[in-house]
Amino acid sequence: MGDFPSHVVTVPSRPRFGRVRAGTVGVFALVLCLMLAGGSPSPALRSPAFLIAGMRDLPSAPSGRPWTPAPVTAAGLRMVAGTDGQQFVLHTASGAQTFLPGVDLGDTTPGHVPGDPSISAAQYRAWFAAMGQLGIRVVRIYTVHRPAFYAQLAEYNRANPDRPLYLMQGVALPNDAYIARKNLYDKQVTRAFAAELSDAAKAISGDLDTSDGAWDTDVTPWLAGWIIGTEFDPYALKVSDRRNRDAKPVSGRYFRSTEGANPTERWLAARMNELARYQAARGLSEPIAFVNWPTTDPLRHPQEPLPQEDLYQLDANHVAPTENWPAGTFASYHAFPYYPDFLQREPDLRNGDPYAAYLNALHEHHATMPTMITEFGVPSSLGSAHSGPLGRDQGEHSEAEAMRIDGELLREIKEEGMAGGFLFEWADEWYRLAWNTITHQDASRRQLWHDPLTNEQHFGLLATDPGPLGESSTLLDTDGAWPARQVRATIDESYLHLDIKLGNSPPGSLQIGFDVLPSLTGTPMPGSADRRPDAVFALNLIGQTGQAYVRDQLDPLPLDADVPDAQRGPAPPGWRPFELLTDPAKPIQLQNAGLLRSGDFDTDSLALWHLDKDHLTVRVPWALLAFADPSSREIGVPRSGKLTFQTSPGVRVSFVASGTDQAVGQVTWNIWTVPGYTERIKSGASQFRDAALSVTGG
Numbered sequence: 001m002g003d004f005p006s007h008v009v010t011v012p013s014r015p016r017f018g019r020v021r022a023g024t025v026g027v028f029a030l031v032l033c034l035m036l037a038g039g040s041p042s043p044a045l046r047s048p049a050f051l052i053a054g055m056r057d058l059p060s061a062p063s064g065r066p067w068t069p070a071p072v073t074a075a076g077l078r079m080v081a082g083t084d085g086q087q088f089v090l091h092t093a094s095g096a097q098t099f100l101p102g103v104d105l106g107d108t109t110p111g112h113v114p115g116d117p118s119i120s121a122a123q124y125r126a127w128f129a130a131m132g133q134l135g136i137r138v139v140r141i142y143t144v145h146r147p148a149f150y151a152q153l154a155e156y157n158r159a160n161p162d163r164p165l166y167l168m169q170g171v172a173l174p175n176d177a178y179i180a181r182k183n184l185y186d187k188q189v190t191r192a193f194a195a196e197l198s199d200a201a202k203a204i205s206g207d208l209d210t211s212d213g214a215w216d217t218d219v220t221p222w223l224a225g226w227i228i229g230t231e232f233d234p235y236a237l238k239v240s241d242r243r244n245r246d247a248k249p250v251s252g253r254y255f256r257s258t259e260g261a262n263p264t265e266r267w268l269a270a271r272m273n274e275l276a277r278y279q280a281a282r283g284l285s286e287p288i289a290f291v292n293w294p295t296t297d298p299l300r301h302p303q304e305p306l307p308q309e310d311l312y313q314l315d316a317n318h319v320a321p322t323e324n325w326p327a328g329t330f331a332s333y334h335a336f337p338y339y340p341d342f343l344q345r346e347p348d349l350r351n352g353d354p355y356a357a358y359l360n361a362l363h364e365h366h367a368t369m370p371t372m373i374t375e376f377g378v379p380s381s382l383g384s385a386h387s388g389p390l391g392r393d394q395g396e397h398s399e400a401e402a403m404r405i406d407g408e409l410l411r412e413i414k415e416e417g418m419a420g421g422f423l424f425e426w427a428d429e430w431y432r433l434a435w436n437t438i439t440h441q442d443a444s445r446r447q448l449w450h451d452p453l454t455n456e457q458h459f460g461l462l463a464t465d466p467g468p469l470g471e472s473s474t475l476l477d478t479d480g481a482w483p484a485r486q487v488r489a490t491i492d493e494s495y496l497h498l499d500i501k502l503g504n505s506p507p508g509s510l511q512i513g514f515d516v517l518p519s520l521t522g523t524p525m526p527g528s529a530d531r532r533p534d535a536v537f538a539l540n541l542i543g544q545t546g547q548a549y550v551r552d553q554l555d556p557l558p559l560d561a562d563v564p565d566a567q568r569g570p571a572p573p574g575w576r577p578f579e580l581l582t583d584p585a586k587p588i589q590l591q592n593a594g595l596l597r598s599g600d601f602d603t604d605s606l607a608l609w610h611l612d613k614d615h616l617t618v619r620v621p622w623a624l625l626a627f628a629d630p631s632s633r634e635i636g637v638p639r640s641g642k643l644t645f646q647t648s649p650g651v652r653v654s655f656v657a658s659g660t661d662q663a664v665g666q667v668t669w670n671i672w673t674v675p676g677y678t679e680r681i682k683s684g685a686s687q688f689r690d691a692a693l694s695v696t697g698g
Helices: 022-036 121-133 147-159 177-181 187-204 234-243 263-280 354-365 399-415 443-448 685-694
Strands: 008-011 072-074 077-079 081-084 087-092 095-097 100-105 138-141 166-171 208-210 213-215 223-228 255-257 288-292 319-321 331-334 371-376 420-423 462-466 473-477 484-491 495-502 509-515 535-540 545-551 575-577 580-583 589-591 609-612 615-621 627-629 634-639 642-647 651-657 660-669 677-681
Touching (some): 121 147, 121 677, 147 213, 177 234, 187 208, 187 223, 187 263, 223 263, 263 319, 354 399, 484 651, 484 660, 509 615, 535 615
Parallel strands (some): 100 138, 166 223, 223 288
Antiparallel strands (some): 072 077, 462 677, 473 484, 484 495, 609 615, 627 634, 634 642, 651 660
16 A cells, blocks of 8 residues: 555635636627627527526527516505405406416525625526526515615516516514524514514615615515515424413504414514505505414424424414405415425325325415415435425435426425415525534535535525636546546535546446545455545446445534434444434434435436546545535534534545555645635426426416
């Protein structure tokens, strides 16, 4: 076993403003050349949507019925949308549109966290055009965006009067103080949220001026409604209601609490009345709802194993509009097909399609108002966090499979009588965390890298792909070596990439070793004498299978649960297969997240390696090497049930084949604080597009 060669990949620091998106530069350059030559680009090329990679591959949308707003007046107020029993009515030039296909949009981009808005006007412009081409008719946002959002939305809608994007404006609580104080009625909590409602009403009317900027664009001609609040914590609400049991019923001019309303529902009725008052003062009325989710839905789920998932009931039926608010209200749910567990356990939901049965139960419960599913979808991630009925898991879907399922869910939402379905979400967001990976990570830096194992980061229709953090460098270059004769490496914010030329007689199997902490050694993998690797990719090149292993001392699973050895996957002594906890309830469920899928990277987003004759390409997710944060080279080392961090000098790569150890080289990089990324519409997005067009007849 020889020493490692001295070839080292050194990645430069990220430039201050990150990397310019190559696809955008190419299209703008082509447009500029045509203009200088006296020509003009085609209409397709002029569309901002086509600055996004993959959008030009989608066919043009059929014309269909126009969605031009045609507001009506009732009770002296102008309405673009309203409710009629269980029907949501969007007033358009071609008549009532009663089902809204939409998408949820956050306020930030890779490298940033919520509250640090970073979306540019150019991005909004391209995104809105792409949404329109994908059959999306409503964009839902969770809080007030920067002024560019409203300016670009109005500009897009004026340019596309028959296919505008309607707005569902959200107003979130500015923080989680109500949880810490366990009191929704706390004066500071109420005042802070009231201020958010006031600012939102001003912003959408183009009448807000703060130190953060001036909102001077009126988008109310396309305002379809409001969704206020957040996914409330059931424990906090339980205590808050007990503290405020004597809270008075609400009897506002526009909204009231009904008999039987609990204190939280009364508090929400008061906030909805405040918002309605702001809008009525401008001569407007729009449907107003509050956020709900299965954890606090009004139904009972006695078979649910986790107490918090059936601890508290929040019911939109207990908040009613008065005759002075003609646009009415609706029930809004974030509902996914894999969680909570009652979807798999309740007898009334188990048969057939449990998700459809749950939607039907919600529809029946809200017999006097429309019900919208304002978050749904499955992620296109390598890692999963929950198994769902009918294969609709919370992860471990390729992009094409996720898009197919998303389309199926949208059609199902329409078939079960819902008034709309908003896909979660438009773009992958790197800052998001998942309960079964955040315990393995440095949470403070999660927005700086894109983890394939964290499902929450992969829900988007739009992929935000990492790019190379430097040039590819050669680790090994030798004639006729065994098992490899040439190895080149690159890194990005998701993977360590290896490009390998195998020896003249490629082996039937290959172990790739990764040493991330030189101080940590132990039992070698079978067939090897090298005690240094801390993680191993074991590839069966003939059978096209593979498995990732991590050294016992770096296995993160014990941080999440005490899993009996009998339930763990097989591994050599001193090693563990890389597994994620997907259900902590008995019996514990695990995902073999280290199962190494072979395939073409261009067509299978879950593939981690590909062999073409003697050419082997491998992409290695940072988490499979025990990195808690690759941007700072932090390795997560579990100690006494807690995660500690050690800084890695880099990754030493080695190979083992047919009992022969081969030292390859070391990959190292500088710490980065500003990630770069490119945008791409996901593979299979046309399947969601077809569903969006089908539920509205084009």
